[in-house]
Amino acid sequence: DSGVTQTPKHLITATGQRVTLRCSPRSGDLSVYWYQQSLDQGLQFLIQYYNGEERAKGNILERFSAQQFPDLHSELNLSSLELGDSALYFCASSVGAGGTTNEKLFFGSGTQLSVL
């Protein structure tokens, strides 16, 4: 158990809909990262929050947004969903801001999103 909690584990929805994925980081971790793993793709970095502020942005679509709340949990909002958004979405956390090479990520077990 990594200590990172993601809910829900599975989500099935229709095109055009909006969903929210939730992540609670490990106790004491200040950074939350969101990754997308599509079929035949590696883990694609979407966005990172550190202590409530956006820290780094990757290949995140404009239809997607995230935020980190004062209690440090994070939510990833996906809107106007398309078939191609079907993927496994991982949340990870780390202690600091992520700027050091020896800082490890701890991953949650992911949310499997299916857009029909």
Add this chain to the structure above:
Amino acid sequence: DQQVKQNSPSLSVQEGRISILNCDYTNSMFDYFLWYKKYPAEGPTFLISISSIKDKNEDGRFTVFLNKSAKHLSLHIVPSQPGDSAVYFCAASPEGGGADGLTFGKGTHLIIQP
């Protein structure tokens, strides 16, 4: 453009033999390399890492080799055990970067045959 490439989607190895997982990268700014292991229905977990100032790092049955000139790294597992069956992701980070700059490969599914 895939900056971190794991060209073998899957690999089957007999129990007790050596497993060799390969990873190539194209970005010469990458300075720190990691391997993550993922079981079904779980998130990836950190396995082993290597800095570009080294060419080898060992941790028990796991050894990572780095060849900077060839932009190639490999993970050796000796001896392979059934519990090693998992998907292995190679990841790289640029100099001065960290968890916020990690680029992952697509993964290699290692299957250990009894």
